[in-house]
Amino acid sequence: MSAVIDTHGHAHDHHGGYGGVMRWITTTNHKDIGTLYLWFSFIMFMVGGVMALAIRLELFSPGIQFFNPDLFNQFTTMHGLIMVFGAIMPAFVGFANWQIPMMIGAPDMAFARLNNWSFWLLPFAASLLVISFFTPGGAPGVGWTLYAPLTVQMGVGMDLTIFAVHLLGMSSILGSINIITTILNMRAPGMNLMRMPLFCWTWLITAYLLVAAMPVLAGAVTMSLTDRHFGTSFFNAAGGGDPVLYQHIFWFFGHPEVYIIALPAFGVVSQVIPAFSRKPLFGYASMVYATSAIAILSFIVWAHHMYTVGMPVQGQLFFMYATTLIAIPTGVKVFNWVATMWQGSLTFETPMLFAIGFLFLFTLGGFTGLVLSLVPIDIQLHDTYYVVAHFHYVMVAGALFAAFAGIYFWLPKWTGRMYDETLGKWHFWLTMIFFNITFFVQHFLGLAGMPRRIPDYPLMFESWNKVSSIGAFGFGLAQLLFLYVVLKAIRSGAKAPERPWEGADSLEWTHLPTPVPYHTFETPPVLK
Amino acid sequence: MKACKPARGIATRAAQLLAVISGWALSGLALAAEWNLRPAGSKIATEIHDLHEYVMILCTVIFVGVFSFMFWSVYAHRKSKGHKAAQFHENTTIEILWTVIPAIILVIIALPATRVVIAQKDTSNPDLTIKVTGYQWKWGYDYVKGEGEGISFISTLATPREQIENRAPKGEHYLLEVDNELVVPVGKKVRILTTAADVIHSWWMPSFGAKQDAIPGFIRDMHFRAEQTGTFRSQCVELCGKEHGFMPIVVKVVTQDEYGKWVGDKMKLIAAAADDPNKQYALDELRTRGEQVYAKNCVACHQATGKGMPPAFPPLDGAKIVLGPKDEQIRIVLNGRPKTAMAAFGGQLNDVELAALVTFTRNNWSNKTGEAIQPAEVKALRK
Numbered sequence A: 001m002s003a004v005i006d007t008h009g010h011a012h013d014h015h016g017g018y019g020g021v022m023r024w025i026t027t028t029n030h031k032d033i034g035t036l037y038l039w040f041s042f043i044m045f046m047v048g049g050v051m052a053l054a055i056r057l058e059l060f061s062p063g064i065q066f067f068n069p070d071l072f073n074q075f076t077t078m079h080g081l082i083m084v085f086g087a088i089m090p091a092f093v094g095f096a097n098w099q100i101p102m103m104i105g106a107p108d109m110a111f112a113r114l115n116n117w118s119f120w121l122l123p124f125a126a127s128l129l130v131i132s133f134f135t136p137g138g139a140p141g142v143g144w145t146l147y148a149p150l151t152v153q154m155g156v157g158m159d160l161t162i163f164a165v166h167l168l169g170m171s172s173i174l175g176s177i178n179i180i181t182t183i184l185n186m187r188a189p190g191m192n193l194m195r196m197p198l199f200c201w202t203w204l205i206t207a208y209l210l211v212a213a214m215p216v217l218a219g220a221v222t223m224s225l226t227d228r229h230f231g232t233s234f235f236n237a238a239g240g241g242d243p244v245l246y247q248h249i250f251w252f253f254g255h256p257e258v259y260i261i262a263l264p265a266f267g268v269v270s271q272v273i274p275a276f277s278r279k280p281l282f283g284y285a286s287m288v289y290a291t292s293a294i295a296i297l298s299f300i301v302w303a304h305h306m307y308t309v310g311m312p313v314q315g316q317l318f319f320m321y322a323t324t325l326i327a328i329p330t331g332v333k334v335f336n337w338v339a340t341m342w343q344g345s346l347t348f349e350t351p352m353l354f355a356i357g358f359l360f361l362f363t364l365g366g367f368t369g370l371v372l373s374l375v376p377i378d379i380q381l382h383d384t385y386y387v388v389a390h391f392h393y394v395m396v397a398g399a400l401f402a403a404f405a406g407i408y409f410w411l412p413k414w415t416g417r418m419y420d421e422t423l424g425k426w427h428f429w430l431t432m433i434f435f436n437i438t439f440f441v442q443h444f445l446g447l448a449g450m451p452r453r454i455p456d457y458p459l460m461f462e463s464w465n466k467v468s469s470i471g472a473f474g475f476g477l478a479q480l481l482f483l484y485v486v487l488k489a490i491r492s493g494a495k496a497p498e499r500p501w502e503g504a505d506s507l508e509w510t511h512l513p514t515p516v517p518y519h520t521f522e523t524p525p526v527l528k
Numbered sequence B: 001m002k003a004c005k006p007a008r009g010i011a012t013r014a015a016q017l018l019a020v021i022s023g024w025a026l027s028g029l030a031l032a033a034e035w036n037l038r039p040a041g042s043k044i045a046t047e048i049h050d051l052h053e054y055v056m057i058l059c060t061v062i063f064v065g066v067f068s069f070m071f072w073s074v075y076a077h078r079k080s081k082g083h084k085a086a087q088f089h090e091n092t093t094i095e096i097l098w099t100v101i102p103a104i105i106l107v108i109i110a111l112p113a114t115r116v117v118i119a120q121k122d123t124s125n126p127d128l129t130i131k132v133t134g135y136q137w138k139w140g141y142d143y144v145k146g147e148g149e150g151i152s153f154i155s156t157l158a159t160p161r162e163q164i165e166n167r168a169p170k171g172e173h174y175l176l177e178v179d180n181e182l183v184v185p186v187g188k189k190v191r192i193l194t195t196a197a198d199v200i201h202s203w204w205m206p207s208f209g210a211k212q213d214a215i216p217g218f219i220r221d222m223h224f225r226a227e228q229t230g231t232f233r234s235q236c237v238e239l240c241g242k243e244h245g246f247m248p249i250v251v252k253v254v255t256q257d258e259y260g261k262w263v264g265d266k267m268k269l270i271a272a273a274a275d276d277p278n279k280q281y282a283l284d285e286l287r288t289r290g291e292q293v294y295a296k297n298c299v300a301c302h303q304a305t306g307k308g309m310p311p312a313f314p315p316l317d318g319a320k321i322v323l324g325p326k327d328e329q330i331r332i333v334l335n336g337r338p339k340t341a342m343a344a345f346g347g348q349l350n351d352v353e354l355a356a357l358v359t360f361t362r363n364n365w366s367n368k369t370g371e372a373i374q375p376a377e378v379k380a381l382r383k
């Protein structure tokens, strides 16, 4: 890390008054803020990861071994919240900060100070989540979905979590407004929308999803807050409310949220695959339309998370049909990526390995999604480990693998140094193998009937749980290797060549030196 | 190239480690018995199995098809083999095809699924209707219509704490055994009404393909028709607090004759066990009875030691409320404390049980009030 700071700091001390920590607190530079987002998300990834390992440790054997059920529930809740809001989302905002201005030929983000503020809300939110463990009653043990009315029984940890969600939502909304404004107003002359790299497109659409969905989540948790403390009964039947209303509101946010996480990942992969296939992205226009279609559909499928609440049959059928429709644009994307590789001239550096890993495993997660979209099958599998397996395939093998691909891809550009290719490949293969050991078997557990969020289980589930726990620890260790590879690259990596990847052709590769200077495109690039 | 040597040393060691771990994993595979959905015990469950198989086959074929293209290009279109990149980047015909064909496949998946959904939702004309109530953390069953009408009982985890805390070997049906099973006749259409007293629970019997959330303040329904006799086991599947993993569901499917006999026995038992709320009970009698009631209803939170699990669950041993005026304590147990895990037990327990319970807590551990609370006193405080 420090190597980056130093290079940039020394080369450009003309621009700001501060050094050291104050530089990071006051920075308004999109690259600095991108870096902050990425490190923040990595730290959260570690914190959430430790909780995941605690969960897998308890589940290694039947019986209560290490954590009482209350604490176990707190771990599952916080693991989910921290990974979704603290690790995955900020990681992609980090990419957006670094990449969008460079890819569209802009000098920085549109609202530079707002950008600083969007980031610095996050550490406060994260602290609230962590502090909640140390309040009377501990962190809330209600699951990351924060379903009412269980939330009403929790201690002050619940209130801290609600405030944390408010802050996280505020941060996301501000960040999104910034991204939308930047993309719509600050493109270099000649960079019309349909010439933008796909990464910018997926982020533009994601930002709209965030602006639409985050206030809904804020509303849901605020209603829970007033139910808890101010005598309202939004979710309490005794006062005329309805607990299921909470679920409708939550999932109206929650399903778009899935694509808020997935679309930027699609964007990264759509940069990486063409670069290492040395061939333009297949079906660029259809990619843009498919992404938009997914975004629109994501607002009319929320109740497929709620097939067992007892909807009328018409409701079940509507949500089933709408959900299966998503398979069409998603399929188009997968076909386009495969067609991009077809007849290319492929090499398999670490970013490409992660992109292929993404493609393969995300599609698998997509298929289990299709299985779950069918009401009768979902009624069997809802709230079991099958669902846990499914969403880890799309969140971890989908979003996280894409984030790894992006880091390995752009690290040379950002730092001017290469990572160790051998170790990078080790990181990929270990991650790939242990991921599947951990999560593939959870499909079997779910089919056989193991409910999710239980600290102890009947004996017939023991063997798969053992396998899954072993996989989880391997997976966790492999991520320490990732940290080592990145630190090693930053400190002592070989100097990156001017064009580290011959097939990469967006503006940051073709119009900027390596490493990129602290300020870029102060005069817009000339595009043919 | 300098970095290569140590890296290779690490590489071999890591490969060995990996081999050992995958060996372990494989032996796990061999031992594990569970690969698929549980054997179906009803027509709907069979239909769900068939649908699942059908969709899995379709998915597998598509998956293998798509990825054989990908792996072919990984194999053949490599730069290292000197493959030159083509520069095509669109093809309208193929793009239309791969939008339309998936749409057709979706239709042929959705059709059979729709049929099952409609069958699953048809709860009309049941032979037997049972109301299931989710409590933190047990199930209440009320036979509301059909043979056995009027039977009502609570079904709680029967696995001893020692097994859960690893102080005793675990039994065959660890965590899947209850004190009172739900008994239903084979081949009869059973309609299940679900509701809950505190938070959302979810009642699930995988062998019958029946799952329905139990929502406080609302009644929802579903149905099943068991096709064979036997005992079927499952668990609550909606996170409902601390003991969510410990509220199993056990259904015993019996022949019509056995069912008739069970109903008769149960009715006699109910008549015999009916508590007399007008009787005056002795302190010892109440304490003994109270201990049983406490063990069933209170230990999960307040613990057998009466020490609770502060700060979430307060102790009763030495508690001001328990040692203070008795009316106040009776009211708490009757009505619960709103917005906390302390539920209202007035609806679940009768006056005698409540009187016994309160007497027990006031005369156990270090609490020694010497008072015997009579059922009449509880009755007087009911609203």
Ligand SMILES: [Cu+2]
Pocket: B134, B135, B137, B200, B201, B202, B236, B237, B238, B239, B240, B244, B247
């Ligand atoms: Cu429950």
